[in-house]
């Protein structure tokens with residue numbers, strides 16, 4: 001079988017007769033014209049062998065969905081207006097009043113906020129579980145658990161869970177698993193096959209990050225291999241009207257051409273800078289799953305084939321105040337203050353871990369945490385930028 005990147009580049013988009021250009025065109029439509037009433041009535045919006053209405057798909061959206069399913073090793077894919085909309089789509093498709101969803105304690109924050117503020121209004125409860133302890137997940141499963149969220153690596157604190165063990169716990173209980181695979185981007189590991197041909201049931205991605213790669217759009221995807229599960233998700237997606245813009249779809253299609261190159265470059269640069277920061281006297285701990293001794297390092301090693309996203313966090317020694325760390329972040333020149341990751345510009349965010357988590361995460365040093373997302377600048381420029389800001393921190397500390 002060919003390499004994944006080759007498969008992605010050569011994915012069989014079929015150009016119209018007489019115009020043999022390989023790049024998929026941007027089709028824009030709400031209305032699609034039918035040739036007869038019979039054709040109109042026969043048309044099944046759920047099948048991809050034709051077109052019904054712009055919201056249900058165009059040749060442009062179908063092409064991106066097919067490519068993303070190939071990349072992820074899945075069968076079905078749907079696009080949504082953002083990564084967070086993908087999380088909502090899965091929750092609303094599979095959960096109802098009286099059901100419970102389990103969420104890892106280090107999840108992407110808005111996933112938890114959705115459960116607390118929105119799912120609660122539909123009579124859906126949630127519990128947090130410790131993603132580093134599969135026994136804790138097993139203990140929290142009940143007859144009401146209908147969905148378990150997984151995330152690898154965890155948000156901000158970057159712990160890598162034992163996905164094999166967590167998925168086995170859920171499979172044994174017959175509970176559906178959904179992985180936020182934005183970090184893995186379909187490249188670090190195969191989400192549907194990490195355990196002897198088995199993996200999670202569903203993945204979601206924030207295409208906003210790596211697939212776009214340019215920090216210029218918002219989009220999400222939901223992917224599965226399971227026909228019945230996916231029908232439920234597709235139905236819900238249709239009922240809520242989650243459409244995406246054709247120009248944004250085109251931008252993601254273009255972004256996919258360089259996905260592997262960018263992921264690899266940002267991974268290498270992040271590891272260089274993480275190693276550099278580990279040697280600095282002001283740093284208490286660097287949080288990156290590829291570092292020996294990192295939380296979940298062995299779980300990362302087992303399935304990730306030495307691949308990681310270009311994102312990590314640093315805990316500064318507790319002698320530095322929040323104000324000093326805030327100034328450190330502001331004194332960086334190339335790292336900009338901003339949310340998101342995987343774009344061309346490196347980003348930095350100081351976090352208040354104590355208000356984000358129910359308790360201070362086990363294995364994470366005490367101090368102020370700063371997250372770094374590595375862009376596509378020269379790694380030497382980024383290192384020099386860190387060095388000058390660290391000097392300022394030391395001088396004021």
Ligand SMILES: Cc1ncc(COP(=O)(O)O)c(C=O)c1O
Pocket residue numbers: 081082083084085108155180182183205206207208218219220340341
């Ligand atoms: C892990 C993860 N999942 C989902 C999202 C949501 O993506 P979006 O910003 O497209 O809603 C983000 C955004 O930061 C994220 O980091």
